[in-house]
Amino acid sequence: MIYSLLRPLIFRLDAETAHRLALLALSFSPASGPAASGPLTTRVAGLDFPNPLGMAAGFDKDGEVPDALLGLGFGFAEVGSLTPLPQPGNPRPRLFRLAEDQAVINRMGFNNGGAALAFERLSARKERGGIVGINIGANKDSANRIDDYAVMTRTMAPLASYLAVNISSPNTPGLRALQDEGALIELLDAVMAARGEQGPPVFLKVAPDLEPADIRAIARIAMDKQLGALIVSNTTIARPPLASRHADETGGLSGAPLREPALERLRDFRKETGGAMPLVGVGGIATAADAWERIRAGASLVQLYSAMIYRGPGIASDIVAGLERLMQRDGFSSIAEAVGTA
Numbered sequence: 195m196i197y198s199l200l201r202p203l204i205f206r207l208d209a210e211t212a213h214r215l216a217l218l219a220l221s222f223s224p225a226s227g228p229a230a231s232g233p234l235t236t237r238v239a240g241l242d243f244p245n246p247l248g249m250a251a252g253f254d255k256d257g258e259v260p261d262a263l264l265g266l267g268f269g270f271a272e273v274g275s276l277t278p279l280p281q282p283g284n285p286r287p288r289l290f291r292l293a294e295d296q297a298v299i300n301r302m303g304f305n306n307g308g309a310a311l312a313f314e315r316l317s318a319r320k321e322r323g324g325i326v327g328i329n330i331g332a333n334k335d336s337a338n339r340i341d342d343y344a345v346m347t348r349t350m351a352p353l354a355s356y357l358a359v360n361i362s363s364p365n366t367p368g369l370r371a372l373q374d375e376g377a378l379i380e381l382l383d384a385v386m387a388a389r390g391e392q393g394p395p396v397f398l399k400v401a402p403d404l405e406p407a408d409i410r411a412i413a414r415i416a417m418d419k420q421l422g423a424l425i426v427s428n429t430t431i432a433r434p435p436l437a438s439r440h441a442d443e444t445g446g447l448s449g450a451p452l453r454e455p456a457l458e459r460l461r462d463f464r465k466e467t468g469g470a471m472p473l474v475g476v477g478g479i480a481t482a483a484d485a486w487e488r489i490r491a492g493a494s495l496v497q498l499y500s501a502m503i504y505r506g507p508g509i510a511s512d513i514v515a516g517l518e519r520l521m522q523r524d525g526f527s528s529i530a531e532a533v534g535t536a
Contacts, residue, residue: 196506197505197506197507197508198506201504201506205291205293208287208289209287209289209290209291209298209503210286210287210288210289213253213289217254217258217259220258220259220262220263220507221258221259221262223262223265224265225261225262225265225322226265227261227264227265227322227323227324228244228261228264228265228322228323228324228325229244229245229264229267229268229269229324229514230244231244232244232245232518233518233521233528234246234269234514234517234518234521234529235528235529236494236495236528236529236530237530238422238423238472238494238495239356239395239397239422239423239472240395240422241325241355241356241395243269243270243325243495244269244325245267245268245269245514245517245529246269246485246489246493246494246495246496246517246529247267247268247269247485247495247496247497247498247510247513247514247517248268248269248270248271248272248325248327248474248495248496248497248498249263249268249270249271249272249497249498249499249502249510250272250476250497250498250499251272251273251274251275251327251329251358251360251399251499252275252300252302252499253499253502254271254273255273255274255275255276255302255305255306256273256276256306256307256311256312256315257273257274257276257312257315257316257326257328258315260273260316260319260324260326261319261322261324263510264324264325264326266507266508266510266511267510267511267514268510269325269495269514270324270325270326270327270355270495271324271325271326271327272326272327272328272329272358272497273312273316273326273327273328273329274306274312274328274329274330274331274358274360275304275306275329275330275331275360275363276306276308276309276312276328276329276330276331276346276350277304277306277308277309277330277331277332277333277342277346278308278309278332278333278336278342278345278346278349279308279309279333280306280307280308280311281303281304281305281306281308281333281334282305283302283303283304283305283306284301284302284303284305284365288300288301288302288303288445289301289302290438290440290443290445291438291440291503292436292437292438292440292441292449293438293504294436294437294438295436295437295438295441295449295450295451296449296450296480296500296501296504297436297438297447297448297449297450297451297452297500298447298448298449298500298503299440299443299444299445299446299447299448300365300429300445300446300448301364301365301443301444301445301446302365302445303334303365303366304331304332304333304334304363304365304366309345309346309349309350312328312350313349313350313353316328316350316353317353320353325355325356326353326354326355327354327355327356327357327358327397328350328353328354328356328357328358329357329358329360329399330343330346330347330350330357330358330359330360331343331346331360331363331366331369332346332366332369334366334367339369339372340372340377340380340381340384341384343359343381343384343385343388344384344385344387344388345388347384347385347388347389347393347396348388348389351388351389351390351393351394354394355394356394356395356396356397356422356423357385357389357393357394357395357396357397358396358397358398358399358425359381359382359385359396359397359398359399360399360428361373361378361381361398361399361400362399362400362401362427362428363428363429363446364401364428364429364430364431364445364446365445365446370401373400373401373404373408373412374408375411375415378411378412378415379415379419382396382398382415382419382421383419386419394422395421395422395423396419396421396422397421397422397423397424397425397474398412398416398421398423398424398425399424399425399427399428400412400424400425400426400427400428400459400463401427401428401430402426402427402428402429402430402432402452402455402456402459402477403430403431403432404459406462409459409462409463409466410466412424412463413463413466413467413471414466416467416471417467417470417471421471422472423471423472423473423474423494423495424463424467424471424472424473424474425473425474425476425497426456426459426460426463426473426474426475426476426477426493427452427455427456427459427460427476427477428446428476428477429445429446429447429448429452429477430446430447430448430452430455430477431446431447432447432455433447434451436451448477448478448499448500449478449480449500449501449504450478450480451478452477452478453477453478453479453480453484454478455477456475456476456477456478457475457477457478457487457488457491459477460473460475460488460491460492460493461491461492463492464491464492464534469492469533469534472494472495473492473493473494473495474493474494474495474496474497475488475489475491475492475493475495475496475497476496476497476498476499478500478501479496479497479498479501479513480498480501480504480505480509481513481516482512482513482514482515482516482517482519482520483516483520485498485513485516485517486516486517486520486521486532487536489517489529489532489533490532490533490534490535490536491534491536492533492534492536493533494529494530494533498513517529
């Protein structure tokens with residue numbers, strides 16, 4: 195209710211300024227610890243998630259507030275994308291609210307303070323517990339992007355509950371080419387070697403804009419390399435009909451218009467993996483019903499980001515409570531039991 199009163203004032207600010215203010219506010223929130231285990235606890239990639247709802251990468255790019263996010267009720271938080279060297283990203287404006295469409299377009303361009311700053315910050319919170327994934331990327335002007343991913347893996351593996359390899363942002367030119375079969379095998383071989391035998395599970399984040407042959411190849415490679423999970427999906431470069439004046443901005447589209455395409459990609463990957471690979475459903479999730487639909491379609495975990503812009507910080511506790519009701523309504527005793535039952 196408080197957020198609904200404040201939102202008109204917040205929306206008078208440009209989107210990136212409002213985002214920075216949100217991070218600042220969370221940095222001053224009292225530490226309440228990670229969510230407690232309960233009926234929604236689920237085990238994925240050897241990790242025990244207190245509930246299946248996570249904050250997606252992009253909100254907390256530099257690992258400033260993962261504990262505050264966990265305190266809001268998220269079962270896990272994913273920080274990043276982080277690159278070896280600091281980079282400013284693309285010129286502003288680069289983040290746009292499409293309020294009429296309950297959507298966001300961004301062309302941030304992996305803006306972050308770099309690995310060294312994030313390592314120091316995340317090292318300081320390591321003993322606080324909770325599941326914090328680290329999303330890694332490559333610098334825009336890198337001479338060897340695969341080497342960047344290997345460097346980030348070695349650097350961040352000791353601090354990460356899991357590592358998310360982001361090769362699906364549309365805002366770094368040429369990055370999505372790493373989803374091609376040969377490049378993906380070379381990349382994952384480098385990442386797995388850098389991680390070592392005792393490192394955290396590796397998740398791979400893919401785009402929704404994939405052809406059937408791409409989906410088949412990625413699914414096969416992910417299983418061959420024994421990845422921890424596939425994150426389906428990143429923002430889209432497609433443009434369905436949109437009402438906002440920002441509809442023609444370049445960048446990745448997220449929020450409500452991504453709901454159906456992301457759900458379809460999840461179903462595609464569920465079919466190609468035969469349920470043998472955990473999936474993380476992300477894209478257009480705004481309610482408990484959305485999250486439950488994604489779980490029934492094959493997601494072991496779900497993530498959101500854009501919806502919090504429109505619904506506020508109470509969205510996590512609302513969805514978690516709603517998921518518990520839906521699980522009980524449909525007669526399941528656990529999230530794992532419900533995965534893929536649609």
